[in-house]
Amino acid sequence: MKQNNKTDSGADTAEGGQREQKLKIKDKLFNLFKVIVFIAILFIVFKIYLPRYFTTAVVVSARYAKEMIMIFPAVLLIMGLADVWIPSSMIRKHLGQKAGIRGKLLAIFLGSLPTGPMYVAFPLASELLRKKASLSNIIIFLGVWASLKIPQIGVEIQFLGLKFAFLRFIFTLISVVLMGLIIEKLVDEKTL
Amino acid sequence: MAVFINLTALAALLISIFFSPTKTKQGIKKALVKALGLAPQMLIIITAIGLVFAFLPPEVIRSYLGGEFDLFQLLFSAFFGALMMIPSLIALPLAGSLIEAGASYTSVAAFITTLTMVGFVTLPVEIKELGKKITIYRNSLAFIFAVIISLLIGVIM
Numbered sequence: 001m002k003q004n005n006k007t008d009s010g011a012d013t014a015e016g017g018q019r020e021q022k023l024k025i026k027d028k029l030f031n032l033f034k035v036i037v038f039i040a041i042l043f044i045v046f047k048i049y050l051p052r053y054f055t056t057a058v059v060v061s062a063r064y065a066k067e068m069i070m071i072f073p074a075v076l077l078i079m080g081l082a083d084v085w086i087p088s089s090m091i092r093k094h095l096g097q098k099a100g101i102r103g104k105l106l107a108i109f110l111g112s113l114p115t116g117p118m119y120v121a122f123p124l125a126s127e128l129l130r131k132k133a134s135l136s137n138i139i140i141f142l143g144v145w146a147s148l149k150i151p152q153i154g155v156e157i158q159f160l161g162l163k164f165a166f167l168r169f170i171f172t173l174i175s176v177v178l179m180g181l182i183i184e185k186l187v188d189e190k191t192l
Numbered sequence: 193m194a195v196f197i198n199l200t201a202l203a204a205l206l207i208s209i210f211f212s213p214t215k216t217k218q219g220i221k222k223a224l225v226k227a228l229g230l231a232p233q234m235l236i237i238i239t240a241i242g243l244v245f246a247f248l249p250p251e252v253i254r255s256y257l258g259g260e261f262d263l264f265q266l267l268f269s270a271f272f273g274a275l276m277m278i279p280s281l282i283a284l285p286l287a288g289s290l291i292e293a294g295a296s297y298t299s300v301a302a303f304i305t306t307l308t309m310v311g312f313v314t315l316p317v318e319i320k321e322l323g324k325k326i327t328i329y330r331n332s333l334a335f336i337f338a339v340i341i342s343l344l345i346g347v348i349m
Contacts, residue, residue, distance in 0.1 A: 021225075028228045035232035039239050053246040061242030064285055068234060070194045073227070074201035075281065080223025081208050084215045118314060126321035139330060147308040151197070152280050158193040159288030160300070167345050168301060172309075175337035183329045 071158050075151040082114040088124055091115075095128060095141055104177065107137040111144030114151045121145045135187060136180030143176030230279065237282050241289040250294040257295035261346065269299040270338055273306030274331075277313045280304070298346030305338035 046054045091110050098106055125138045148169060156165040208216040244253075257265060278286070287300045310331050311318065318327045 025225065025228065028225075028232075031232045032228065032235075035235050039235055042239065057239075057242035057246035059242075060245040060289075061238050064241050064289060065238045067194075068238065068285055071197055072230075072234070072281070073223075074198045076223040076227050076230075077201045077220065078197075078204055080221070080226060081204050081216070081219035083222045084219040085208065118311065119317060122314075122318055122321040129322065135326075139326075142330070143309060143334070146311075147305070149280075152284070154193060154197045154200075155281055155284045156304075158197075159284045160291065162193075164297060164301070164345065164349060167348055168305065168341065171341040171344055172305065172337075175334075175341060176309075179330065179333045179337060182333060183326065186329055187325055 067158070071155060075155060078151050079114050083116070086113055086115050088116065088120060092124060092127065095124075095133065095137065099134060103134060103137050104140055104180070107141040108144050108173070111141045112148050112150050114149055116145075118146055134184070136177075136184040139180035139183050140176050143179060144173070147172050147176070230281065233279065233282050237286050241286065244289065245293060248293070253290065254294035257290060257299040259296065261296075261298065265296075266298055266302050266339060266342060269302040270306045270335065270342070273303040273338075274310040274335060275312050276307055277311075278307060280308055283307055296346060297349040298342045301345040302338055302342035305341050306335060309334035309338060 043054075043058075046057065091113070095107060095110050121142055125142055128138055129135070153165055153169060156168070205216065208219060257269065276283075283304065287304055291297065291300055312331075315327060315331070318330075322330075
């Protein structure tokens, strides 16, 4: 295999990072273990003392568990792959370059990509702000990033229905654009 | 929808493998780490959904989160969403179960919209990165728009 690690954002986190990640995984496993024990105890207590409620609870839980298992591995896989193929450096490069409608459309597109949690978006937004990227585009980007990510919308359709997901998407998109425009008017960028 | 998402994931996986098996492996690893992080919360939510259905009769949920339009109810859901820190992947099944149990679309829309757009817990981070002014404007406007969005959805649904 060819060595094409130059675009690989994971390459700069050398062994130290890996060790740290292993520790994090250990923590997460321990967390999972605690939760499983807690739920198991809860179930046993229920089964013994409240058998009447137990059946309903288990039937409903099992139905939702099944629905989640059908969809979550795929969603997580899409997000994992997106994390690798769309590094934040790429978003940084493209966001805030273009002005006007095209800049706004680009902000919407970049925000909706299935990558990264909110705490990645804030530093990114702050950096762009310092580079004098358009404030309204940054607000739009943040709003879409938080609320309208692509795989999440699939999950929303699954659990809340197409009509609800569609309406929320449209209204939220309009709101986010309005918010961008309003905040740009309210805040004098020189005073930041 | 489940079929569509799974097919998309499969297509993405195949394309990714075609272009770079190494990166694909990294991506799968990231997905697994994410899954591991989400798993405890997922289990808790699944259990909680079962308990809600077992113990809260639909009339109770309807009287708190459903039924006739009620501004107090709407604001309560919106504040609840703003204060909570639940990954939306997990909040969406919870929201679905609330609808099934008798909550109104207005309440659920308010909850989801503020949950994602208003971050009370992340306010300090946001202030540090973007400054007080932008943060306050952004979050309060998001809250106001969330109320409007949920009203509109409630009327149309």
